[in-house]
Amino acid sequence: MSGPLYGAVEAGGTKFITMVGSGPDGIAEQARFDTATPEVVIPQVVDFFRQAQAKHGRLHGVGIGSFGPVDLDLKSSTYGYITATPKPGWSNTDLVGPVREALDVPVAFDTDVNAAAVGEHRWGAAKGLDTFVYMTIGTGIGGGGMVGGQMLHGLVHPEMGHMRLPRNPEVDPFTGACPFHGDCLEGLASGPAIEKRWGTSAKLLDADHDAWRLEADYLSLAVVNLVTTLSPQRVILGGGVMHQSFLLPMIRERVLKLLNDYVQSPAILNDIDSYVVTPGLGDKAGILGSLALALD
Structure with missing residues (x-):
C-alpha cells in the first residue's frame, strides 16, 4: 500500500x-x-x-x-x-x-x-462547511462539530447528549435511563432508553410503533436546540438508532414545525432534506x- x-x-x-x-x-x-x-x-x-x-x-x-x-x-x-x-x-x-x-x-x-465530525468534514457530509454538528444516536447519544472552522472543545468538550428536554409525564411516564440525569436526551432517546421504556430492542419495534413518534419528537427538539444555539450549516445524525429509514423524515418534519419559519434560511425552509442528513461516511x-x- x-x-x-x-x-x-x-x-x-x-x-x-x-x-x-x-x-x-x-x-x-x-x-x-x-x-x-x-x-x-x-x-x-x-x-x-x-x-x-x-x-x-x-x-x-x-x-x-x-x-x-x-x-x-x-x-x-x-x-x-x-x-x-x-x-x-x-x-x-x-x-x-x-x-x-x-x-x-x-x-x-x-x-x-x-x-466522526472530523471525518465527515474531511471526506463526508460536512465537506466544504465550516460550521456544522454531528450527532450519534446509539448506545449513548453524543454530539460534536465545528464552529467557524474550529472543532468544538471549550471548557471540556460538548455533551450534547445530556441536554435537558421538555418531557410530558402524561405522554411519556418513563423517567429516563441516564444514571446522572435521568430524563436528559440520552436518558430518553438512546438505544438502551428505548429498550428500557418499551421492554424490547429498538431493532424489533415495528415502524408504526409509538416508540418512533416519541423518538422523533425528542430528536427533533435536540436538533432545534442546536440550530438555535450554534446555527450550523448542516446537522448530521448517525448511530444505530438512525438505521431506521423512516425516522429521518419524521425528524425533518418536526424540526420544520418546531422552528415555525423563525430561522429564515433557504437551507431549512426550502431544502430540509439536505440540511438534516445521515453521515456521508455511513457507519x-x-x-x-x-x-x-x-x-x-
Whole structure:
C-alpha cells in the first residue's frame, strides 16, 4: 500500500474498532473487539497495532476517538483518560498512555463524536462547511462539530447528549435511563432508553410503533436546540438508532414545525432534506474520523 500508514481507534460503549490505513480508499487492516473491561480491551488494541506494524510497516501516528467524558486538556495529569463515564468499569481509564508507550508514536485524542465530525468534514457530509454538528444516536447519544472552522472543545468538550428536554409525564411516564440525569436526551432517546421504556430492542419495534413518534419528537427538539444555539450549516445524525429509514423524515418534519419559519434560511425552509442528513461516511464515520485525527 502506497503512502504513510496511520492507526485509528473508535472506542465505543459497545465495541472498539481498530484500523490501519491512509484514508477511506487505503485501508490495510481492520478489527473489532467487544467493549469488555479496560484490562482486556486495551491490550487487544495494542496487539492489533503491533501485528499490523509487523505486516505493513511502521505507523506514523494513531488517532483515538473515544466515548466519554474524556480529558482533552494537554496540560492535565489525566490527559487521554476516560473520566466519569456511565460505562461500568471505565471511569478514570488511561487510553492514550498505553498506546503511545507501546508503539512509541504520536497519538491524537478526542471524543468519538468529534472524531466522526472530523471525518465527515474531511471526506463526508460536512465537506466544504465550516460550521456544522454531528450527532450519534446509539448506545449513548453524543454530539460534536465545528464552529467557524474550529472543532468544538471549550471548557471540556460538548455533551450534547445530556441536554435537558421538555418531557410530558402524561405522554411519556418513563423517567429516563441516564444514571446522572435521568430524563436528559440520552436518558430518553438512546438505544438502551428505548429498550428500557418499551421492554424490547429498538431493532424489533415495528415502524408504526409509538416508540418512533416519541423518538422523533425528542430528536427533533435536540436538533432545534442546536440550530438555535450554534446555527450550523448542516446537522448530521448517525448511530444505530438512525438505521431506521423512516425516522429521518419524521425528524425533518418536526424540526420544520418546531422552528415555525423563525430561522429564515433557504437551507431549512426550502431544502430540509439536505440540511438534516445521515453521515456521508455511513457507519464508518467514527473510525475514519479517528484516522483523520491521526492524519491531522
